[in-house]
Amino acid sequence: MQKVVAVLGGGIGGLSACHHLSKSPNVSKIVLLERSGRCGGWLSSIRRDDGAVFEQGPRGVRPAGAVGRNTLNMVSELGLESEILPVTKDHVASKNRFLYVKGQLHKMPSGPGGVVRTIPPFSRPIIQSILKEILIRKGTEEDESVHAFVSRRLGSEVRFSMEDHWSGCECEGK
Template structure:
């Protein structure tokens, strides 16, 4: 028997990971229509400016947040996390760029 996950965004990647972990004797396949994984999450860099196209942060609260933090730890990604505290200027300043116009939030 095999398991099939459609979509390689964060939800699909998480589902495939947990299926493979929970049912190791079964094959888990992930199908993604594009050439990259990550779904809406995408980072590009142009002229030394980093553009986050979609979510740039997570707010791990409650049971789902605890699960996200557990997954980050389990995948040994702690060194990739940059904490931004709620009183940090980075948490309060946002810049939107759309159709050649930029707007500060």
């Protein structure tokens, strides 16, 4: 008997579920339900008028292990191999990471000095956040949301950065 399946959320997990469900002979229709106007969730690229491209959320795939192989297999099945840009560990792009927060680009710390000094957009040294992380108790909620977890563990500056990039989509079909 063929089934109609609803998938909640058009982020990478929901889109991946739809892709795998579409190959099932037992599924006649897949309905993807999302709260906003685009698919991709955290995965999103924004191109500014000056040509600069900003990646929101994850921007890379680590091809190690079963999860990495499965991801690369799905990329291949979808015919997206030409969209992948391999970057080695010693490449300049691997060593230079940036955060775009409140309209400004901030280089992430890349050495010991950056861990002990306060570097914008952070309000305290990263080492202080790491040491504080060890001492923070588990949340009191039985089922804690990602938003609550990030707020409690990493602070408001990271939480507000997350809120700026929250999005989704409305899609239907098989």
